[in-house]
Amino acid sequence: MSAGTTTPTRTPSGAATAAASRPAPAADGRLPLRSHLRHIGALARRNALQIKADPESMFDAVLMPVIFVLLFVFVFGGAMFGQGNQDQYVNYLVPGLMAMMGMNIAMAVGTGVNDDFKKGVMDRFRSMPIARSSVLVAKIVVEIGRMLVATTILLVMGFVMGLTLHGSVLQLLAAVGLSMVFGASLMWIFILLGLTMKTAQAVQGVAMLVLMPLQFGSSIFAPTTSMPGWLQSFTDVNPLSNLADAARHLINDEGAVAQPVLITLAWAVGITAVTAPLAVRKFRNKT
Amino acid sequence: MVGMTRNDKNPQRGAHAVEVRGLVKHFGETKALDGVDLDVREGTVLGVLGPNGAGKTTLVRCLSTLLVPDAGTATVAGYDVVRQPRQLRRTIGLTGQYASVDEKLSGWENLYMIGRLLDLSRKEARARADEMLERFSLTEAAKRPAGGYSGGMRRRLDLAASMIGRPAVLYLDEPTTGLDPRTRNEVWDEVQRMVAEGATVLLTTQYMEEAEQLADELTVIDRGKVIAKGKVDELKARVGGRTMRIRPVDPGDLPAMARALAETGLDGVAGTQAVPDEGTLLVPILSDEQLTAVVGLLAARGYAIADLGTYLPSLDEVFLAITGHRPTRGEDRGSAGRPGPDAHTGNNEQTDQNEEVAA
Numbered sequence: 001m002s003a004g005t006t007t008p009t010r011t012p013s014g015a016a017t018a019a020a021s022r023p024a025p026a027a028d029g030r031l032p033l034r035s036h037l038r039h040i041g042a043l044a045r046r047n048a049l050q051i052k053a054d055p056e057s058m059f060d061a062v063l064m065p066v067i068f069v070l071l072f073v074f075v076f077g078g079a080m081f082g083q084g085n086q087d088q089y090v091n092y093l094v095p096g097l098m099a100m101m102g103m104n105i106a107m108a109v110g111t112g113v114n115d116d117f118k119k120g121v122m123d124r125f126r127s128m129p130i131a132r133s134s135v136l137v138a139k140i141v142v143e144i145g146r147m148l149v150a151t152t153i154l155l156v157m158g159f160v161m162g163l164t165l166h167g168s169v170l171q172l173l174a175a176v177g178l179s180m181v182f183g184a185s186l187m188w189i190f191i192l193l194g195l196t197m198k199t200a201q202a203v204q205g206v207a208m209l210v211l212m213p214l215q216f217g218s219s220i221f222a223p224t225t226s227m228p229g230w231l232q233s234f235t236d237v238n239p240l241s242n243l244a245d246a247a248r249h250l251i252n253d254e255g256a257v258a259q260p261v262l263i264t265l266a267w268a269v270g271i272t273a274v275t276a277p278l279a280v281r282k283f284r285n286k287t
Numbered sequence: 288m289v290g291m292t293r294n295d296k297n298p299q300r301g302a303h304a305v306e307v308r309g310l311v312k313h314f315g316e317t318k319a320l321d322g323v324d325l326d327v328r329e330g331t332v333l334g335v336l337g338p339n340g341a342g343k344t345t346l347v348r349c350l351s352t353l354l355v356p357d358a359g360t361a362t363v364a365g366y367d368v369v370r371q372p373r374q375l376r377r378t379i380g381l382t383g384q385y386a387s388v389d390e391k392l393s394g395w396e397n398l399y400m401i402g403r404l405l406d407l408s409r410k411e412a413r414a415r416a417d418e419m420l421e422r423f424s425l426t427e428a429a430k431r432p433a434g435g436y437s438g439g440m441r442r443r444l445d446l447a448a449s450m451i452g453r454p455a456v457l458y459l460d461e462p463t464t465g466l467d468p469r470t471r472n473e474v475w476d477e478v479q480r481m482v483a484e485g486a487t488v489l490l491t492t493q494y495m496e497e498a499e500q501l502a503d504e505l506t507v508i509d510r511g512k513v514i515a516k517g518k519v520d521e522l523k524a525r526v527g528g529r530t531m532r533i534r535p536v537d538p539g540d541l542p543a544m545a546r547a548l549a550e551t552g553l554d555g556v557a558g559t560q561a562v563p564d565e566g567t568l569l570v571p572i573l574s575d576e577q578l579t580a581v582v583g584l585l586a587a588r589g590y591a592i593a594d595l596g597t598y599l600p601s602l603d604e605v606f607l608a609i610t611g612h613r614p615t616r617g618e619d620r621g622s623a624g625r626p627g628p629d630a631h632t633g634n635n636e637q638t639d640q641n642e643e644v645a646a
């Protein structure tokens with residue numbers, strides 16, 4: 001009855017034939033770049049299919065920009081630029097909201113990762129011959145896609161509300177690109193959080209705690225000139241202020257661009273350099 | 288092991304595909320693995336038999352690089368689980384105890400993804416996904432999200448996923464727990480097919496019958512320790528093999544039936560036991576011929592039989608025979624909250640594993 005006795009003729013060499021057509025890994029098991037890209041592609045496809053299976057998960061990316069533009073333009077617009085001059089505020093607000101959009105979507109990555117990484121399929125990924133970072137990178141690739149959708153809707157909404165583009169299209173694209181780069185770096189923070197905290201709710205709680213002061217202690221919604229000095233020194237280094245200013249100056253073709261851009265990039269690089277390796281290590285050692 | 292290299296380059300007859308020496312893994316105070324030694328010869332199936340909390344899953348997770356052992360060594364296809372995890376992962380396939388498929392993706396998308404992660408070309412991955420769905424009778428459900436699959440379908444999808452890359456070493460952690468008999472047989476067929484194609488299999492189970500069906504050798508573990516190992520037949524000889532349970536229409540016939548059997552001098556009938564409380568007669572079965580002879584004799588003597596079947600010793604009985612005590616299941620060493628194994632366990636008699644014998 002036992003299976004082994006019926007077919008003793010073949011050795012495991014037969015079992016490995018499927019591997020013949022695959023790119024050979026180096027002797028230490030490291031994979032060629034082509035393989036990494038293929039893995040990231042396959043995993044990004046998984047994340048995209050998950051969104052397709054659950055379209056409601058796009059609600060935040062679609063609705064948030066619409067609601068925020070309407071809300072802030074009508075609530076603050078009149079107060080700041082006088083009744084009837086809300087469209088001036090649109091040009092101030094929309095670039096700022098680009099910074100905020102990245103922050104909010106990145107936060108959702110944290111809760112998503114926390115849920116996702118409790119699932120059995122992660123065990124499969126972790127027992128397969130792929131770089132464990134591929135799973136995280138794929139997630140970020142798809143989330144950047146979501147950010148692009150949100151930013152596009154934000155801009156369309158902005159134009160509907162009277163946004164005028166004073167800079168060139170290239171400057172607009174640069175602003176979008178910068179907010180993507182910064183948003184991607186934020187995602188690593190939230191992935192790390194998502195891998196560290198026990199529940200998605202806890203992740204959400206901590207994320208809000210970080211998010212609120214960063215968002216409101218910034219130049220996103222209103223110029224910082226009316227703030228007290230101590231707060232101004234905080235907003236000056238706050239990456240969200242710098243990103244908002246950079247986007248604003250690019251889109252409105254006014255003021256200094258180089259400094260806020262450089263500060264934002266420095267933050268993005270710094271955050272990624274610190275949190276990405278930590279997140280990958282955390283994922284690798286997760287049991 | 289001397290001179291062992293990757294087995295697809297240097298097949299060595301009788302070499303060990305899996306070698307575990309003194310493996311230890313603690314979770315806080317719990318010693319999930321407490322110095323486990325075992326070997327799996329290439330191209331064979333090792334059954335790891337143990338009750339809840341014995342450490343079976345922990346063992347499989349250590350051997351799949353999902354857990355790092357605290358002490359001891361383990362090599363798979365010659366690769367060390369701690370020092371060469373990357374190479375090791377290329378040679379293994381894992382079906383964990385709890386389904387590890389993506390619930391939001393369809394069955395086909397799940398398999399296609401695994402194929403791509405194993406570096407198959409798009410075309411190969413597509414073909415392989417179709418092929419595996421067909422083999423595990425999932426073609427009809429191919430396009431539906433796996434989250435809507437029944438437990439058995441999910442398990443099959445999981446098995447298909449772990450077999451896509453034709454791994455040289457396959458781990459199956461309780462592959463048929465909770466499956467209906469038909470699905471269970473399907474799974475067994477596929478495992479046997481993998482072995483026929485040259486794979487080495489390490490299979491954990493709580494069922495003696497599964498071990499007998501699939502395994503060449505058995506290792507019995509309890510509380511993280513190996514308490515018995517050997518060929519399936521050897522172990523069966525120790526714990527007793529199949530038993531036939533006969534229930535006559537009239538319980539009053541029991542003594543006469545036992546006498547009649549004893550007089551024949553057939554093999555094994557000396558061990559016949561009458562259990563008046565249950566109104567049954569238990570006859571050790573050594574061969575199909577003897578079984579036929581026993582049934583034939585009772586029929587010829589005109590005893591009216593109400594029910595009759597054969598069964599294998601349950602895990603409890605195996606334990607009793609080996610250790611003199613039943614497995615310490617009630618203690619539940621901290622595994623509360625996890626989905627438990629199904630209704631099979633705990634009964635001495637596992638009705639759905641009985642082979643009905645036509646009288």
Ligand SMILES: Nc1ncnc2c1ncn2[C@@H]1O[C@H](COP(=O)(O)OP(=O)(O)OP(=O)(O)O)[C@@H](O)[C@H]1O
Nearest residue numbers: 314317319338339340341342343344345620621622
């Ligand atoms: N991640 C963990 N953290 C803490 N304790 C654990 C963990 N994993 C397993 N254990 C404990 O280690 C012991 C062995 O567990 P394991 O899951 O390996 O048993 P098993 O033989 O697979 O049991 P079952 O038949 O129920 O699947 C149990 O006492 C369990 O509670």
Ligand SMILES: [Mg+2]
Nearest residue numbers: 343344345384
């Ligand atoms: Mg288990």
